[in-house]
Amino acid sequence: MPQTYAWLSIAAAVCTMALKAGGYLLTSSVALLSDALESGVNLLAAGVTLWMLTVAAQPPDTEHPFGHSKFEYLASAVEGGGIGIAAVGIALTAWGRLHQPVALPALTEGMALTVLATAINGGTAWLLWRAGRRLRSIALRADAHHLLTDVWTSVGGVLGLGIVHYTGWLWVDPVIALAMALHLAVVGYHLLQETVAGLVDTALPLAEQALLQTVLTDYTAQGIRFHALRTRGAGRRRFVSVHILVPGDWSVKQGHNLCDRLEQAIAQTLPGTAVITHMEPVEDPLSWQDEDLERFTA
Ligand SMILES: [Zn+2]
Ligand SMILES: [Zn+2]
Incomplete structure (x- = not known):
């Protein structure tokens, strides 16, 4: 106690x-x-x-x-x-x-x-x-x-x-x-x-961001792409959000399985991390218009 x-x-x-x-x-x-x-x-x-x-x-x-x-x-x-x-x-x-x-x-x-x-x-x-x-x-x-x-x-x-x-x-x-x-x-x-x-939602320390990159790089080798990676710490918790770009003909189930595996891999590398993913078809030019960190600007 x-x-x-x-x-x-x-x-x-x-x-x-x-x-x-x-x-x-x-x-x-x-x-x-x-x-x-x-x-x-x-x-x-x-x-x-x-x-x-x-x-x-x-x-x-x-x-x-x-x-x-x-x-x-x-x-x-x-x-x-x-x-x-x-x-x-x-x-x-x-x-x-x-x-x-x-x-x-x-x-x-x-x-x-x-x-x-x-x-x-x-x-x-x-x-x-x-x-x-x-x-x-x-x-x-x-x-x-x-x-x-x-x-x-x-x-x-x-x-x-x-x-x-x-x-x-x-x-x-x-x-x-x-x-x-x-x-x-x-x-x-x-x-x-x-x-x-x-x-003020400072990004995670560079050493932790590097660990995150090694997890993502594993998947890049399988032809999956990532962008708009955002990180922040909140006390003992960490938050990561990222866009995942996969072939457009994947089924929803296939995509969701990947998200779950990736979220688990990140949480195992950086304990206490909540991961939010956003999935996009890699061939669609629309998917690449939101590479910047600001997604919708009025
Ligand atoms: Zn889910
Ligand atoms: Zn995107």
């Missing part, structure tokens, strides 16, 4: 966020504040993952005949936006602190809380990673990846606070926070970029 693991990661995110927020309140360190905010983002991500696993996995219905996989983009938009806002907030706070350093009391206690939070995160990441591999769930593995990133930034934060503790260099704290903000900004940017690419 992937849902059980999604709940586990939500529980872990709540715990670590509370511990790190406690660390920030004790020490008023911006590095710990950014670490706590990152856990907040992880909480958001975990919630979104749970939502995605339930909504996006639903089979197509009359209201959403192409399936619900595009709901994943809403999830990643929320996640990317949240990460971006956190990055800006951290950067602004850290910038202010660089110019007006603040004393950091109770550093050891704050570090201890963060170490505890990091242990919880690390353990959860390991469990999610194992489950994600066993259940072949991309969402769970992505979630584990987020948690691991959080572990590394926490380790960086604790090391930095250790330096502040032994040297008294207060500037180390905001510098670490700025580095974390930069990292978060990059992660958020990539998430939003992927989201936009999916929402």
Whole structure:
């Protein structure tokens, strides 16, 4: 049950966020504040993952005949936006602190809380990673990846606070926070970029298009022709539509058998692909008038 693991990661995110927020309140360190905010983002991500696993996995219905996989983009938009806002907030706070350093009391206690939070995160990441591999769930593995990133930034934060503790260099704290903000900004940017690419119906990656071509080439050798090939991704689902040109004297049954075989071959090469075919007589000039991607233009 992937849902059980999604709940586990939500529980872990709540715990670590509370511990790190406690660390920030004790020490008023911006590095710990950014670490706590990152856990907040992880909480958001975990919630979104749970939502995605339930909504996006639903089979197509009359209201959403192409399936619900595009709901994943809403999830990643929320996640990317949240990460971006956190990055800006951290950067602004850290910038202010660089110019007006603040004393950091109770550093050891704050570090201890963060170490505890990091242990919880690390353990959860390991469990999610194992489950994600066993259940072949991309969402769970992505979630584990987020948690691991959080572990590394926490380790960086604790090391930095250790330096502040032994040297008294207060500037180390905001510098670490700025580095974390930069990292978060990059992660958020990539998430939003992927989201936009999916929402505007970008064609499948070139490697997947090449796989598709190898399937079609098998049939070209048998004298069948193709054109107007269109591809797009929608979350975990893929959509392919193509015109198939066969001899005009084929029976409907013969043609339909070919369509079914081709659709199956494509779905086997690229799992989760919905294929829509349009059959045309190869000798008829009319068939070749719609080679372009725009079929009917008004
Ligand atoms: Zn059919
Ligand atoms: Zn055509």
